[in-house]
Amino acid sequence: DERLAAFDALIAADQRIEPTDWMPPAYRKALVRQMSQHAHSEIIGMQPEGNWITRAPSLKRKAILMAKVQDEAGHGLYLYSAAETLGTTRDEMLDALHSGKAKYSSIFNYLAPSWADMGSIGWLVDGAAIANQVPLCRASYGPYGRAMVRICKEESFHQRQGFEILLALMNGTDEQRAMAQESVNRWYAPALMMFGPPDGESPNSRQSMAWKIKRFSNDELRQRFVDMIVPQAEILGVTFPDPDLRWNEERGHHDFGELDWDEFHAVLRGNGQANALRLAKRNAAHAEGAWVREAARAYAERTATSERIAS
Amino acid sequence: DERLAAFDALIAADQRIEPTDWMPPAYRKALVRQMSQHAHSEIIGMQPEGNWITRAPSLKRKAILMAKVQDEAGHGLYLYSAAETLGTTRDEMLDALHSGKAKYSSIFNYLAPSWADMGSIGWLVDGAAIANQVPLCRASYGPYGRAMVRICKEESFHQRQGFEILLALMNGTDEQRAMAQESVNRWYAPALMMFGPPDGESPNSRQSMAWKIKRFSNDELRQRFVDMIVPQAEILGVTFPDPDLRWNEERGHHDFGELDWDEFHAVLRGNGQANALRLAKRNAAHAEGAWVREAARAYAERTATSERIAS
Amino acid sequence: ADDVARYALGLGDDALVLAQRLGSWIAAAPELEEDVALGNIALDTLGHARSLLTYAGSAWDQTEDDLAYFRDEPDFRCRQIFERPNGDFACTIARQLVVSAYFTALYRALTGSADPTLAAIAAKAVKEVDYHLDHATLWTLRLALGTEESRRRTVAGFDAVWPFVDELFADDPAADAVPAAAVAPAGLREPFDALLLPVLDRVELPVPAVAAVRGGGRLGVHSEALGPLLAEMQVLARRHPGAVW
């Protein structure tokens, strides 16, 4: 097939595929799946932090948190737009989310009961997201790569803010320090699992790498992340709940303990702490907003009609 | 007219008028007005106290407050039932409340921003209500009088509980004492105005007394109330914000200062602190409950039909 | 005594948090009769909480109010279903049907506790929760069989509460520590199902096919709804530490 050869040539040459280019149906499908999951993760990811906006302990932190959660809504918008260039509408993607058919990052199925979680989410969760996403800025599909450039810039901002929240706590009272450590204990392993199952058990990874959507394997990214956060934890003065975590001079990397993949799969199946909460809240917002969207549609139609009549 | 003569004779003999007895249309109308206003007052009166249930500072106080607010709903129910014996349905009365056509006691258009208000409302507001209501236990209309017997018993309970709330505050910390005094300062004059305008300006009173619905004039009741609360205030250790309040040996009563009747009429016109809040909350509860009442009706009809079919 | 107290604390927290939720309905119910009924149920439930917390506190020289007002979120031991927001009336009724069936099974079994105080609290409570179950059952019938809208909302209500059902029967270390005094949670599933499933059956509602949440309320893991609830409940008491009301 000539079109396939052209596509393969573009990929091989590290060129970008654009919406009007021909692409294999499986490539399109894989992209829609990955981009919409990514968009859903931004939208669902607003909840654990959104829940703390009203209780943020200083006005500065309240402002930063509001801005961050709002950025996440913005990221969701870019990503849905980018995914729409592949021929799937935002409504279709949202329906899949609301019905429970589509996935979003499992990390948001953990609870954020403590203010320190605003720090851990920024530092560890956004940190892991960045490690995942920076290579995506070079993703072979143009609109995705470009959206990621913009998103990554804001995410590193968010990560720094999360680090600062924890730093303030670790420089604070005994209670604040305990709050920070307790939170890091809860988020460490889930953050490491954000890179997905070990390479041997990751069915979609190989094809994604061949298509240059993905550039590094799950385990490579996980190792890179651990190597990044260990020295940061030292600066903060927090420890990680992993007795096997230590520097391996030989490998030039940190060794770390086995993760609980049963837990990962349980959360994926829907039995996490917050799956039911997250989906219920999303569905409630969508359902309660139905009449508003309906009104906006009716008004737009009416306006379009009267403009047609006037012209 | 023979029927009117029989009615007048019953009134003169201090006998009770019952639902099946003939009565003058104006008597019926006056009763419906007074009884439904009274019922509305119970319902709207749930709000200022209901707002504190979630924040009551001890579990015992929370339980007492829940029970009290629930009693008020019960009183509303008795009174609507009693009024229904005069041929007006509860729905009609509620519609008049919701549309703003019907009145309720102006006292509930004051705000209750402080926990101490739970004490002042019990002690002063329920106290004034009792002074108004005890004579109503002998009201010439049977169902009203009987409902009032039951209500008055519970109201004196509520008054005692209000007194106890203030007593605990006055026996407490400096802050608690200040809280109690500040609240009493706000409720004193509005409570005195609960007896209605001075006798010379109370258009409906004279006829009500002739019909033995009402037994004492507004000013008589107000004087009786002041004479009752002054010694109670001494026990509590609170003062009233009235420089003219003093014992008059000659009259054997307390003198007290002129009340601000402009304020009273402003609240009556709708310009009180809380008129808009009270009506909005009542209307919201009613509107949000519409589908529930509709479901109950549909279910009752369906059940009645299937019972008819089965029998 | 300390072990029994820990068990009583969990049960007391369940009732306290539920009573706090139910209290919000008073003056906001769909009809006056329900202001009265939900008020009664809230009051009964608060009564259970007070008995259980008073008993728990007696082991630690603490009052019911010390426990209710001066513990922080991670120290609460309520299961997460009791923290669920009220939602609309159908949501509240779905939650009430579930928790009343649970309480009925629990308190019936607890009347046989080797701990005489727990047995006595249960004996009093069992009659009350029986009425709560009747109330929730009647409303489930009305709402599920009433109108199209009420049925739709009822289905949504059960879907929303169901992920939190399994946790009711999950292990409770405090119960394990005092097997003679406590009721083993797992053993309550059967009587619970026997009370609840016939009601769903009668109105032809399928058991919701939703995944259960992880839970962990008895270990201090709470849904994000508990923090704001406690903020409001405790605000006044904490403003005046040591005060008597």
Place this chain on the structure above:
Amino acid sequence: ADDVARYALGLGDDALVLAQRLGSWIAAAPELEEDVALGNIALDTLGHARSLLTYAGSAWDQTEDDLAYFRDEPDFRCRQIFERPNGDFACTIARQLVVSAYFTALYRALTGSADPTLAAIAAKAVKEVDYHLDHATLWTLRLALGTEESRRRTVAGFDAVWPFVDELFADDPAADAVPAAAVAPAGLREPFDALLLPVLDRVELPVPAVAAVRGGGRLGVHSEALGPLLAEMQVLARRHPGAVW
């Protein structure tokens, strides 16, 4: 400086309480674009609050956080309209249209303040509230002219907020004390009407015929909604007095 601070405090409290209300919409809006838009508006409004409270606090050696987190309800000086609960989206939009018209009139006038700090805060704010007014206007058009349901809800939204409008223009002793620095509230009614009434007119909504509440927010008299709002807003900061975040 103390008198100007008192004036700034009232304005700051208005913005703070409104920002707190608006913040609850984030992650709960009818569409993503509105999560962004309401988030922006909340953030702008919080920014105004921070500038004003920081300025007020500078006169009393207090930080914005001392003022926001460690004052009790009677010490707040916000007008009651800002305390109104969000209600549904139409309620929020009705409140936003009113307060954005008010803020636009206020900050325009305040750019001419004799107090250079207030003038500078106003100069920055005026551009932002102008956008807020556009946003609320656009949604008022959409909702009032959209569907039957959206119009019904819009009417209800304006009915609910209107009793609190007059208070915006009521006397403010703090403003009277510093006539050169402050804007006299009564003088804002005309520009407010000029901004708002044409919008209502365009969608054929009559000005609601409802009685005004007494008000008194500037004197510390608050609607019963402020207490629970503060309980939630202040809970964490008060749990850790003196802590730095």
